Amino acid sequence: MNTIYNFSAGPAVLPKEVLQQAASEMLDWHGSGMSVMEMSHRGPEFMAILAQAQADLRELLNVPANYKILFLQGGGLGENAIVPLNLVGRKAQPATIDFIHTGSWSGKSIKEAKKYANVNVAASSENTGERAGFSGVPDPASWKLSADPAYVHVCTNETIDGIEFQFVPDIAARSNGAPLVADMSSHILSRAIDVSKYGVIFGGAQKNIGPAGLTLVIVREDLLGHALPICPSAFDWKIVAENDSMYNTPPTYSIYIAGLVFQWLKRQGGVAAMEQKNIAKANLLYDYLDSTDFYVTRVAKEHRSRMNVPFYLKDESLNAAFLAAAKERGLLQLKGHKSVGGMRASIYNAMPIEGVQALVEFMREFSLSN
Numbered sequence: 309m310n311t312i313y314n315f316s317a318g319p320a321v322l323p324k325e326v327l328q329q330a331a332s333e334m335l336d337w338h339g340s341g342m343s344v345m346e347m348s349h350r351g352p353e354f355m356a357i358l359a360q361a362q363a364d365l366r367e368l369l370n371v372p373a374n375y376k377i378l379f380l381q382g383g384g385l386g387e388n389a390i391v392p393l394n395l396v397g398r399k400a401q402p403a404t405i406d407f408i409h410t411g412s413w414s415g416k417s418i419k420e421a422k423k424y425a426n427v428n429v430a431a432s433s434e435n436t437g438e439r440a441g442f443s444g445v446p447d448p449a450s451w452k453l454s455a456d457p458a459y460v461h462v463c464t465n466e467t468i469d470g471i472e473f474q475f476v477p478d479i480a481a482r483s484n485g486a487p488l489v490a491d492m493s494s495h496i497l498s499r500a501i502d503v504s505k506y507g508v509i510f511g512g513a514q515k516n517i518g519p520a521g522l523t524l525v526i527v528r529e530d531l532l533g534h535a536l537p538i539c540p541s542a543f544d545w546k547i548v549a550e551n552d553s554m555y556n557t558p559p560t561y562s563i564y565i566a567g568l569v570f571q572w573l574k575r576q577g578g579v580a581a582m583e584q585k586n587i588a589k590a591n592l593l594y595d596y597l598d599s600t601d602f603y604v605t606r607v608a609k610e611h612r613s614r615m616n617v618p619f620y621l622k623d624e625s626l627n628a629a630f631l632a633a634a635k636e637r638g639l640l641q642l643k644g645h646k647s648v649g650g651m652r653a654s655i656y657n658a659m660p661i662e663g664v665q666a667l668v669e670f671m672r673e674f675s676l677s678n
């Protein structure tokens with residue numbers, strides 16, 4: 309049988325070692341006689357799991373002491389409402405939020421934010437390239453930022469469009485010190501970041517961290533305490549922070565698995581070591597794509613995502629045959645998002661380079677026999 313490599317965009321592949329450890333601890337966690345799923349979230353066993361996960365994440369991302377790490381629910385899309393509910397109250401109502409529109413996910417964030425604030429799309433890369441759709445990140449010098457926005461929202465890795473910020477925009481001087489809010493759902497922990505450059509970082513766990521159900525928020529302390537009165541208490545970051553992510557029952561099992569992933573990342577050498585591996589994986593795939601005209605990519609080179617690689621067969625009538633043959637080889641979930649079509653290989657932290665090698669080998673063979 310072929311080794312299975314899972315290229316799903318999310319929920320996505322997890323490190324085999326983590327799944328094996330979880331399996332071995334499934335019925336009895338560390339001699340407690342209980343599965344993690346069965347434990348009180350306020351008992352000493354789970355409190356220790358949570359504290360370790362938070363400490364490991366703080367270490368991995370070098371999160372400064374004046375930032376809180378919150379474990380929430382609601383997903384990335386939930387945060388599209390939760391972020392404005394927590395931050396627009398910093399300004400007189402109605403406040404304005406600035407958005408940089410670089411793909412499907414920032415588009416959804418814009419749509420949701422309109423319920424809570426005035427939205428200024430300060431820049432958009434929609435239909436600005438050679439093809440329809442999104443092809444990159446607009447040059448920050450061209451962003452038309454508001455005079456005093458509540459915050460500036462970016463999606464630093466557009467999972468569907470395959471567009472990644474390869475820089476941190478330096479906008480504070482042009483936006484009256486507005487905090488930068490980043491949706492990092494699909495590339496958090498894939499590269500070194502300077503957390504201090506952001507006011508808020510958020511992400512659903514199911515792309516590059518762990519199972520669905522856990523949503524991560526990293527927030528600078530001075531941004532807490534401005535929630536609108538209509539913000540649900542369970543999503544008011546100040547209340548969640550004061551209760552150490554235990555205001556209501558957190559997604560305990562997802563936190564436990566995320567914690568195992570954090571420990572696995574530390575064994576891999578941390579985020580900087582992961583970044584080098586991710587660069588090597590992405591280069592392998594993009595170099596092959598650039599070497600052939602059987603397959604086509606649409607994203608400008610300098611904005612290509614290292615995590616999500618959308619590509620198209622030049623002859624799209626071969627799509628079904630490509631997916632069937634890939635599956636036969638154990639290369640799973642390569643179908644592109646329905647909104648953009650084509651193919652997409654998501655090559656998150658847990659995808660070993662052998663998986664990308666197997667994919668490139670398969671793609672080459674398919675191109676030669678079709």
Ligand SMILES: *Cc1c(COP(=O)(O)O)cnc(C)c1O
Nearest residue numbers: 383384385386413467493494512
């Ligand atoms: C997947 C994804 C989301 C949505 O996450 P949900 O957990 O489904 O709400 C939001 N933003 C980005 C960048 C994503 O990749």
